[in-house]
Amino acid sequence: xxxxxxxxxxxxxxxxxxxxxxxxxxxxxxxxxxxxxxxxxxxxxxxxxxxxxxxxxxxxxxxxxxxxxxxxxxxxxxxxxxxxxxxxxxxxxxxxxxxxxxxxxxxxxxxxxxxxxxxxxxxxxxxxxxxxxxxxxxxxxxxxxxxxxxxxxxxxxxxxxxxxxxxxxxxxxxxxxxxxxxxxxxxxxxxxxxxxxxxxxxxxxxxxxxxxxxxxxxxxxxxxxxxxxxxxxxxxxxxxxxxxxxxxxxxx
Amino acid sequence: xxxxxxxxxxxxxxxxxxxxxxxxxxxxxxxxxxxxxxxxxxxxxxxxxxxxxxxxxxxxxxxxxxxxxxxxxxxxxxxxxxxxxxxxxxxxxxxxxxxxxxxxxxxxxxxxxxxxxxxxxxxxxxxxxxxxxxxxxxxxxxxxxxxxxxxxxxxxxxxxxxxxxxxxxxxxxxxxxxxxxxxxxxxxxxxxxxxxxxxxxxxxxxxxxxxxxxxxxxxxxxxxxxxxxxxxxxxxxxxxxxxxxxxxxxxxxxxxxxxxxxxxxxxxxxxxxxxxxxxxxxxxxxxxxxxxxxxxxxxxx
Numbered sequence: 001x002x003x004x005x006x007x008x009x010x011x012x013x014x015x016x017x018x019x020x021x022x023x024x025x026x027x028x029x030x031x032x033x034x035x036x037x038x039x040x041x042x043x044x045x046x047x048x049x050x051x052x053x054x055x056x057x058x059x060x061x062x063x064x065x066x067x068x069x070x071x072x073x074x075x076x077x078x079x080x081x082x083x084x085x086x087x088x089x090x091x092x093x094x095x096x097x098x099x100x101x102x103x104x105x106x107x108x109x110x111x112x113x114x115x116x117x118x119x120x121x122x123x124x125x126x127x128x129x130x131x132x133x134x135x136x137x138x139x140x141x142x143x144x145x146x147x148x149x150x151x152x153x154x155x156x157x158x159x160x161x162x163x164x165x166x167x168x169x170x171x172x173x174x175x176x177x178x179x180x181x182x183x184x185x186x187x188x189x190x191x192x193x194x195x196x197x198x199x200x201x202x203x204x205x206x207x208x209x210x211x212x213x214x215x216x217x218x219x220x221x222x223x224x225x226x227x228x229x230x231x232x233x234x235x236x237x238x239x240x241x242x243x244x245x246x247x248x249x250x251x252x
Numbered sequence: 253x254x255x256x257x258x259x260x261x262x263x264x265x266x267x268x269x270x271x272x273x274x275x276x277x278x279x280x281x282x283x284x285x286x287x288x289x290x291x292x293x294x295x296x297x298x299x300x301x302x303x304x305x306x307x308x309x310x311x312x313x314x315x316x317x318x319x320x321x322x323x324x325x326x327x328x329x330x331x332x333x334x335x336x337x338x339x340x341x342x343x344x345x346x347x348x349x350x351x352x353x354x355x356x357x358x359x360x361x362x363x364x365x366x367x368x369x370x371x372x373x374x375x376x377x378x379x380x381x382x383x384x385x386x387x388x389x390x391x392x393x394x395x396x397x398x399x400x401x402x403x404x405x406x407x408x409x410x411x412x413x414x415x416x417x418x419x420x421x422x423x424x425x426x427x428x429x430x431x432x433x434x435x436x437x438x439x440x441x442x443x444x445x446x447x448x449x450x451x452x453x454x455x456x457x458x459x460x461x462x463x464x465x466x467x468x469x470x471x472x473x474x475x476x477x478x479x480x481x482x483x484x485x486x487x488x489x490x491x492x493x494x495x496x497x498x499x500x501x502x503x504x505x506x507x508x509x510x511x512x513x514x515x516x517x518x519x520x521x522x523x524x525x526x527x528x529x530x531x532x533x534x535x536x537x538x539x540x541x542x543x544x545x546x547x548x549x550x551x552x553x
Contacts, residue, residue, distance in 0.1 A: 027330070051431065063493040064331040066280020066431075068429075073543075077427075077428065077429065079434065080432050081362050084358060084359075117380070126328075126353075127325060127353040129354045129355070130353075132353060136374070158379070158380045160376070174398075
């Protein structure tokens with residue numbers, strides 16, 4: 001069976017993780033990507049959950065970010081204040097995963113509101129841990145389906161900072177985190193250029209540049225050395241389908 | 253040791269007044285649903301409901317008309333989607349709200365718990381929320397000359413905290429995700445504890461490192477097994493994920509929500525009756541197998 005869009009995104013996100021890193025894990029596809037990486041090329045990946053769990057080894061797929069399976073068999077549990085200060089603000093987290101309703105040209109993310117903040121058209125859940133994760137994790141990755149409404153030129157509200165209006169603006173604030181390093185979609189991969197603008201750097205097999213441009217809300221630039229991602233390997237798909245999400249809750 | 257044991261209904265009627273600022277603690281874990289339901293039954297009004305994650309509990313309390321305002325940092329149904337009631341009330345302008353990131357929210361509690369006038373945080377470069385919530389301010393760090401973002405203390409009138417076990421004085425032990433329970437207890441003016449088990453003082457003293465809340469902070473101790481359902485208590489029962497998914501569907505229609513409240517809140521006298529009403533299939537589904545920690549040796553001195 002060929003990979004689904006969700007499997008394609010998960011496999012490509014997993015490959016961005018390096019062995020021995022500390023990663024701030026979110027639920028859903030980031031959780032699957034981290035667990036896949038740990039079972040393939042990154043057995044020493046240290047998974048931290050914002051609920052205050054360090055070194056989690058979930059034995060089942062957690063629906064929520066605070067599932068009890070994260071605690072049993074983990075190495076350490078601490079308070080939320082400890083997680084956000086000692087781990088994140090102190091700069092001890094290598095990788096964070098972010099999500100949101102909108103991602104713009106400079107990798108800024110909106111997870112707060114569509115329309116005016118005080119008179120919302122659509123009220124979204126809000127920051128949770130993402131404002132600080134985007135600022136202080138050394139690298140951030142975003143996994144999201146590629147749809148034009150999700151990729152506006154400018155977000156309605158900056159819940160978490162990408163490169164603001166350009167890389168220099170972020171640098172002036174002096175954050176310890178490097179900002180978004182890649183957006184993995186079901187069509188390909190976007191990465192920031194030297195100005196902090198997201199450009200298309202890789203296509204998934206069988207996807208055209210025109211398809212990606214048609215699903216992006218700004219005049220998307222194409223990298224000179226545009227690549228094609230390696231298709232998911234049988235072993236990666238086997239782990240995802242049989243071990244990590246056997247009921248297809250996230251991967252269908 | 254003075255016993256503070258009382259029925260949950262008495263604890264709520266004595267400690268929760270109309271207009272109070274309530275912090276029902278617990279990050280996904282140990283959410284004191286039974287206490288929230290008792291507040292609904294006693295028809296408290298104009299409450300300010302603060303929680304990092306309002307969760308289904310504050311969605312239900314808002315639907316029941318208890319809330320004037322909500323203070324939060326993530327207004328979602330964890331792993332499922334939105335909190336439809338709170339979201340509709342905010343979108344229609346009927347509910348006041350005050351919003352933070354998790355770190356901002358937790359820093360407010362930490363400041364409140366520590367007796368500090370504010371707590372600083374490093375800037376995040378995402379200033380939109382800071383610019384719309386005037387409780388966020390900036391001050392200059394007197395050492396580096398750079399700006400830091402600050403938030404004021406949060407001191408709830410009442411903190412409601414569910415724990416695995418405590419003694420009759422309220423010395424309480426929690427394990428699993430410990431979110432912000434300790435901070436909420438120290439920040440609040442009054443503290444209501446609900447507990448899966450009331451244990452002897454000796455049990456507490458056998459493992460003092462596990463005690464997060466000292467009894468002298470506590471006003472009422474309520475023996476309330478299964479208090480957290482559909483949230484969970486680590487080692488006692490599982491999170492009822494299928495209820496969280498079902499609520500997403502149910503809460504699409506307000507009349508369904510009111511039917512739910514009639515049947516499961518107003519229609520039951522207390523948590524014991526609620527748990528009984530859930531029935532043996534649900535009880536069985538939420539059972540967890542044991543996974544014991546190894547004892548540690550504190551030494552005899």
